[in-house]
Amino acid sequence: MTIKTAIVAAGFAVTATLGAAQDLDLSGKTVDYVIPFSESGGSAKWANFYAPLLSEALPGNPTVVVKYMPGAGSTKGANWFQAQTWEDTEGTVIFGTSGSTQFPYLLGDPRVRYEYSDWNVVLASGTGGVAYLPPAMAEKLDGLDASGLAGEDFIWGSQGATRLDLVPLLAWKMLGMNVEPVFGIKGRGDGRLMFERGEANVDYQTSSAYLANVTPLVENGSAVPWMTWGALDENGDIVRDPTFPDIPTFKEVCEATEGCNTSGEAWDAWKAFMIAGFPAQKMIFLPKGSPDWAVDAYTEALNKVLARDDFAEISEARLGVYPQMTGKGAKNTLTLGTQVPAEAKAFVVDWLQEDYGVSLK
Structure with missing residues (x-):
């Protein structure tokens, strides 16, 4: 996929889903919205913006609580999420990543124990x-x-x-x-x-x-x-x-x-790394093994959030003016954020070794 193709494809912000919500009932439950960062940064602002909106839109109106799991530049939390499964969580755990989670994955950081292809993306947010x-x-x-x-x-x-x-x-x-x-x-x-x-x-x-x-x-x-x-x-x-x-x-x-x-x-x-880190900056995932109907239910809930009459106004004030994508747009954005040309990766790996003594070879 070329950069232009991926950008154009990612522009399709909302994909309709039908007949999904009735298969997921989160009544009386708490959804842990885990981000691998501290409570003081942009990911916290983003997650706390979406949490109450998701609570209103998800079937059963669960309480959505943002939880922070900082450490090792976000790889600690991402490695934890890799161990989560649908069977263990049944829709009560979602994970929010940022470019700081994607870059160690892209560069082959030895601390990475997570695999994006195992996860199920339901929202992608661009930022600057x-x-x-x-x-x-x-x-x-x-x-x-x-x-x-x-x-x-x-x-x-x-x-x-x-x-x-x-x-x-x-x-x-x-x-x-x-x-x-x-x-x-x-x-x-x-x-x-x-x-x-x-x-x-x-x-x-x-x-x-x-x-x-x-x-x-x-x-x-x-x-x-x-x-x-x-x-x-x-x-x-x-x-x-x-x-x-x-x-x-x-x-x-x-x-x-x-x-x-x-x-x-x-x-x-x-x-190349700016594109991987900012237009494809933040994403929400369900854990590995999540059934299609559960992914569809979360997608439908997020589509309801994006379709709110006041969404453009409230999101501009909190998030800025950037695409918020579900469905195919989110999947295309995930591709954009987890792939860089081999030449760009080689340059960065050599530069990090030379300037900072970081060995990724």
């Missing part, structure tokens, strides 16, 4: 990411040109080099920045807290966390939005993020900065 700086660093920018940052020393809180954070890590490198990552934080929210405390002087957040937690920092003058990772048009080209149309993309910043190129191996690798 926004990088921001303290005012003193933002003053060193010359319009889009980031050359003034090249001589500065940066500290950044990161979940790990093989997580979604590799997208900004590679962007910092391409811009010629000297960034020392502090690896091991449990979620992007912890990176934001480092920024707020003055322990870090560059950061990025996914859109939902940026809208909720960084916008107040921008409003009080302690953070300046710098660039987004962008979005994809129907041809697979990087364009401005529809949630943040006034903020330039990394592509624009790179084109304006001497030494940063939007062609070649580094750019191709950055773009």
